[in-house]
Amino acid sequence: MDKNKLSDLFNKVKAGEVSVDDAVDRLKGLPFDDLGFAKVDNHRKLRQGYPEVIFCQSKTVDQVVAICENIAHKGNNVLATRATPKMYAAVKEIFVEAQYNEMARTITITKEEVKEDKGYIAVVTGGTSDMAVAEEATETAKALGNEVRTVYDAGVAGIHRLFANLETIQGARVVIAVAGMEGALASVVGGLVDKPVIAVPTSVGYGANFNGLSALLTMLNSCSSGVSVVNIDNGFGAGYLASMINRM
Amino acid sequence: MDKNKLSDLFNKVKAGEVSVDDAVDRLKGLPFDDLGFAKVDNHRKLRQGYPEVIFCQSKTVDQVVAICENIAHKGNNVLATRATPKMYAAVKEIFVEAQYNEMARTITITKEEVKEDKGYIAVVTGGTSDMAVAEEATETAKALGNEVRTVYDAGVAGIHRLFANLETIQGARVVIAVAGMEGALASVVGGLVDKPVIAVPTSVGYGANFNGLSALLTMLNSCSSGVSVVNIDNGFGAGYLASMINRM
Amino acid sequence: MDKNKLSDLFNKVKAGEVSVDDAVDRLKGLPFDDLGFAKVDNHRKLRQGYPEVIFCQSKTVDQVVAICENIAHKGNNVLATRATPKMYAAVKEIFVEAQYNEMARTITITKEEVKEDKGYIAVVTGGTSDMAVAEEATETAKALGNEVRTVYDAGVAGIHRLFANLETIQGARVVIAVAGMEGALASVVGGLVDKPVIAVPTSVGYGANFNGLSALLTMLNSCSSGVSVVNIDNGFGAGYLASMINRM
Amino acid sequence: MDKNKLSDLFNKVKAGEVSVDDAVDRLKGLPFDDLGFAKVDNHRKLRQGYPEVIFCQSKTVDQVVAICENIAHKGNNVLATRATPKMYAAVKEIFVEAQYNEMARTITITKEEVKEDKGYIAVVTGGTSDMAVAEEATETAKALGNEVRTVYDAGVAGIHRLFANLETIQGARVVIAVAGMEGALASVVGGLVDKPVIAVPTSVGYGANFNGLSALLTMLNSCSSGVSVVNIDNGFGAGYLASMINRM
Amino acid sequence: MDKNKLSDLFNKVKAGEVSVDDAVDRLKGLPFDDLGFAKVDNHRKLRQGYPEVIFCQSKTVDQVVAICENIAHKGNNVLATRATPKMYAAVKEIFVEAQYNEMARTITITKEEVKEDKGYIAVVTGGTSDMAVAEEATETAKALGNEVRTVYDAGVAGIHRLFANLETIQGARVVIAVAGMEGALASVVGGLVDKPVIAVPTSVGYGANFNGLSALLTMLNSCSSGVSVVNIDNGFGAGYLASMINRM
């Protein structure tokens, strides 16, 4: 339930179109529904503009389905990240309109179209192996109504590949830079654009990469201004934040 | 030299008001001036909207003064971070209008007023000890033309102090959350607003704080959406990014 | 064998009701039984008020069964943690009264009811994924005779879910706060109650969570007073300590 | 302002002995006083039973004095930790009754005597070098009204020194075990008592001690039940928690 | 080939009992045999008193067999550590006298009995779970001719179990202390004996144990004198060194 719907409700109450009891009924899910194992945060849409996203990792299939139902049955869109094919199959049985992006591991159920028309978000990756994380970011941003343009495998080892796509990158309102190994992409991109760059370190690599620590530290120490960092492999976080900024 | 000035110059050339030679002369500093020990990036204003900021740490007083002169004499505003009182004294001798924020350790020389009127940036700190970093963020954002409102010492150990200032925080277009020790502030704030939160871990604390590592990890792992992180104690980076977002 | 039984024995010896030889016989298990691969610490009940708990991880099924028998056949209650279903099946064959909590991975055999009536222990978790650890704490505290009330999925990203349960939390004599990811829950809870808070970091999360390191450091650096920390995922330790405090 | 005083006030208002305006006046400091750089948490006494303690590290002398005044002038006791001699001198000028424990680095101003008579807290250290942290714990616990008995330099390298003091240790209601280097003291003590043990790792040591990391990990991994851990060198935290438990 | 055999050979050459060519032939394997993938160090027995031990981890079954043959066919005893059952089966086909200790994961082939009669080595463990590492140490020390006495599951959480075996421990010429989790055993044992203590940290534990790091740091920081440390889980190294010392 977003701010508009809420105002609408109050106006209707004021105008006598909706009884107080009915209004209370509609609102009673607020601020959260307690499923026992989970408290679904319905209030979030009011507070943050988008309903709670389901982080599926270390949840059971049943838990995921139950939370999906709770959200979707209120007419809200559903975005589930880190979802397994098995979870998707179970959700699909209930919601035929559910869609799965295998690489991104996301389930989406669209109850109402959302569309931002401010501009687009660019998602750039250092290598082919960073695509899974980039796709999670892309799916998230799209689910939140943004246009997304991707530039994959444009790492700094062959920097002309990056420059060949500079127009796409510089034309975006927000840039998400996804890179593993040494993660230098974020600094280089950060130096080339005048828009916020959200850096996503990935765990892609080996040896002294230490599961993404290397790229993480690189990005935190970026000598370019305008770069901030989210958790390793956190494509969702980057997509969500990019959308938040793009809406401004 | 920003985009407007540049267009202006080209228009004047076109109109015959400025000779080609003169135009070239004005532009010859582009893309950078080589001072030997430093290449001042004059192109940055064009690329990123604000001239190069001087990071004074591990530079000599003479180097800082030389870079200040190079920037200011082109009519650009100067922002120098991590500046010592000694550096300020030396700069002050040349630029009487230079100002020093002792807690923030910033020198500012204002050549032309900049003013954004989109809304304000909120800077929140967990404790009194985080103020130095918060002030660096504040000074940076102000130097870039933003209005800033501060809420200091509102950490989660006495969470009613945070709630008492919720209006200020929720009214901002961007929030900078500065905290040391366990750094939980960013997650709590992130859960309460629908605007981007830039988290700045500080090295304030002791023991298992490990010079800011604790707060850094906390913030990177934030379970709240819309939170991204900059380097430990990087008030400047937060202020710069916040300004970039606020301009959108 | 607890203090009361021991006094009782001595009194009986004194009164001539039990011969010295018999008394010695009953006590000969003290201070421990040597099973070769393990020395079952029968003395612990005297020293610490509860018989040795079996930590099943990296023990064989046979070893677990043997230790269960050793403890139970002296009439003591059994609590086995980190037990696999296979271990439970083997124990169940011998002790029909044995019970298994699958999520908590605990086996309990109750030989004598224990009941504290001082008040209850609250177990709060940040997310659904922290439930396994919370259940281990809960099972442990219950096995030691405590009443336990749980508040699951009340993390700080939607802090109103925590406040909605504040009464339960503030009414407890001891609070166990279980959280992964950034672990901010412990600090927030610690600031809201005037009772000891036992913080349990969990390994739930990914990336810069580093298998629980993030939550661990957060909790150790808590700016709230009255918070202490046990090992990552150590639900048992928290439940045991909470019971010890609740008995005071 | 504690619960009793508050009830008293309400009763007086009810009885007409205090006017509503006066009552409001007395309460207006609640929940905190905003000193600009700090928000003194007056509400804490109500919430947690003791007024805010001043953590002096990285505060200026003026800030410490100002907070002391704010607390003491409401008739509350003051406890300031990590205080320098300079801070003490400045506080002493205003409050002649202020006292300084040089080793503990604590300032105390006693406005009203508090006294718990439940039993005593034992503070045990591994070595002479751990005394500073132990004294901070001791001073804190005493300031909160507890009796404290200390057993210093009783580390496990000469374990008979520990056993010689076993009666003192086992007689306590809560034990604080303070140790640096390898920190084995907490485990050994934890195995010998049936009361909560609060382990405080210290940064005492060298080399692979890594500023207390060694003792910290040891204590977190303690194989003894009933042991929980606070931050490295956090004597205050241990003393505060011990007092909280001792009051139960 | 050890020193005695070598002197013998030279004496026989001198006495004309062995021709120079034959002598050269017998020695030609020295200093090593090159198997292509491995250079078997036959010289080691001369240099260090025992032929090369085979570290099987990350070797193929064929490689292990080939090295076994190379060593055994010179009449030397074979000790292979970290050997899988599969490796044992393959070796057993060639050497019927080969023996396997499943817990220790060692293969031994005895070509000539070795026997030290100086005294015995004590192997003490903190818990049942440390037995695999302890057995590796025991097998190694026995293979090198030492008497070994074991005291398993005598950790500091129930320190009376350790004291009950003090005589065995104090009677040894060298003590090997094997412990995981917090590893405090080494310090306590080190303080009780006047003989060298070889500490072996194990990776047994979870959470902040960090795969043995906790026990490793504890042991390195031991406040007891006479304690030195080998690598995590390095039972072989401890057994080898203990034997070296016991021979003195």
Place this chain on the structure above:
Amino acid sequence: MDKNKLSDLFNKVKAGEVSVDDAVDRLKGLPFDDLGFAKVDNHRKLRQGYPEVIFCQSKTVDQVVAICENIAHKGNNVLATRATPKMYAAVKEIFVEAQYNEMARTITITKEEVKEDKGYIAVVTGGTSDMAVAEEATETAKALGNEVRTVYDAGVAGIHRLFANLETIQGARVVIAVAGMEGALASVVGGLVDKPVIAVPTSVGYGANFNGLSALLTMLNSCSSGVSVVNIDNGFGAGYLASMINRM
């Protein structure tokens, strides 16, 4: 397309032997071919003298085949590292001349023979277990046209094995030193030769090896001059760099 071919092309255009359109056609792949998921860097051969090498880890079989085709169909040699047998099977179906080194996990397709005749590269390993990494280095260097001589299992624990091969090592133009565990090999070799030593730490070992961290730090801290280090297990990187130096 290397520099010679390029000059040739321009000469032919100049001489009218190739039309401008044809020339453009041949060059249009430059600087890279965009396969969607990957941008194959054809320009690299010009820039760095050898076409892009395929790093197969975390790529799909289809992606690897597609990139192989893209490179080989331009007449360039193919080197694919970290290739699985499955990848090899798929590539083999298209390119019968493809070869697989199982230990090195490399696929090579030779389109044109390359041969350097400056001298040879020596690859030395500390143990048998380091061979996989050494073979990757060897295959890489050979694919780039170098003669390679290997000295395997020559670690410092039996240093005479190293000295027995000193001539081979000192005769090389570049030495690659591959070692796990403590990685001391690089320092010892570095002190014995007057040629560049490329040190490759391997993840071989256990315990405090921490997946190669130990060998990595050892090599970075080498007290021998002329030693530089590549990533843990990065045989390819060492072979590539060695070839680059050998060509000088």
Place this chain on the structure above:
Amino acid sequence: MDKNKLSDLFNKVKAGEVSVDDAVDRLKGLPFDDLGFAKVDNHRKLRQGYPEVIFCQSKTVDQVVAICENIAHKGNNVLATRATPKMYAAVKEIFVEAQYNEMARTITITKEEVKEDKGYIAVVTGGTSDMAVAEEATETAKALGNEVRTVYDAGVAGIHRLFANLETIQGARVVIAVAGMEGALASVVGGLVDKPVIAVPTSVGYGANFNGLSALLTMLNSCSSGVSVVNIDNGFGAGYLASMINRM
């Protein structure tokens, strides 16, 4: 008071030469003297063969003097490590026979000559900078009655320097290998001798040495058998253990 003295005392009591009261008086210091801030472990000489050594770091000058007096006045030798010149001056005023080794930072007071004549201990260092730690080891071993021979600056970067001193090293009964930076010395020495090698990592170095971590890991992962490790910079520990072994 060592075993001989003790037996002597009992014999004298038996023979009536010493009254029981006098005997008790002489023994009453056992097992320790409580100085308040320290419990001097007089029992250690009986248990471990040498009286307690004073670790001066983070003790005050007064504390050091008091402990010296306590030990020396019983007729025991004193060894104080990590002693400052100031401490020495204060001790010297009371004990004119006190001696100071500035590089080793040790104070020694000799009350009775001790002399082992089993053989000598060799102390080898990698570089000149490791001498301080080596001297601490040397002084300790000498104070305990051992002959010590030193080979300084014989690191592996110029390995012929080591071989030139091989006779000295191989002739020792125990070898102490002291090295910073990459610490490869211990492995090389360990491969060359058939006696126990005690490895002492030093904090000498910079960068990725991380204050001795590099050398520590190297030594723990030593591929040579017979090597064990003490804490970083722990010359005392090495000297003490070497003496313990040499006495066997």
Place this chain on the structure above:
Amino acid sequence: MDKNKLSDLFNKVKAGEVSVDDAVDRLKGLPFDDLGFAKVDNHRKLRQGYPEVIFCQSKTVDQVVAICENIAHKGNNVLATRATPKMYAAVKEIFVEAQYNEMARTITITKEEVKEDKGYIAVVTGGTSDMAVAEEATETAKALGNEVRTVYDAGVAGIHRLFANLETIQGARVVIAVAGMEGALASVVGGLVDKPVIAVPTSVGYGANFNGLSALLTMLNSCSSGVSVVNIDNGFGAGYLASMINRM
């Protein structure tokens, strides 16, 4: 004494121009001079082509002077790194020709000119603050006879500064890339040249830079081929290795 001089000497002996005794006399310093605290490695010039370089850190002024004399009096050039002004002053008194580079902290004494004419080495830095390390590399390479060209402050945040100097960088035979903070420079440079790149991480930065760890990991994980890494701040090592490669 290099190979030429040595051949010369032998020829003279052969020709009777130098007596055997005199020859022996000249050679007796080989392979090293033992100064007690240091063994000066005269053999190194023969083995590695350049006499031992003095690493002054943690040596005394007297030790540095003594080693300088030992080297220089044999007619060899001297290079001393990490030298303090005080050391220089002491050396200058004896060798008037000694020169000091304050930023690089190097002392050089030139006894014979060395000159390579193969090509030049490029030294590139990310920022002004990396200059000290770059100068150490430069001084070292020059002392070894190389031409060096520097490109300072060309970091990736303003990548056009790098491209403006591409010709200088691409024209070099070896490139040294010096960078702190995120160290991305090495990857970008590595992707642009076909010559070996020696990456030197510096400790310049703050926060999550962790004293150079960030840049170190970045460089080790470089996705560009042909990049190898030396220790943090190890300008000398880079210069030495670059010279070694440039001589090929």
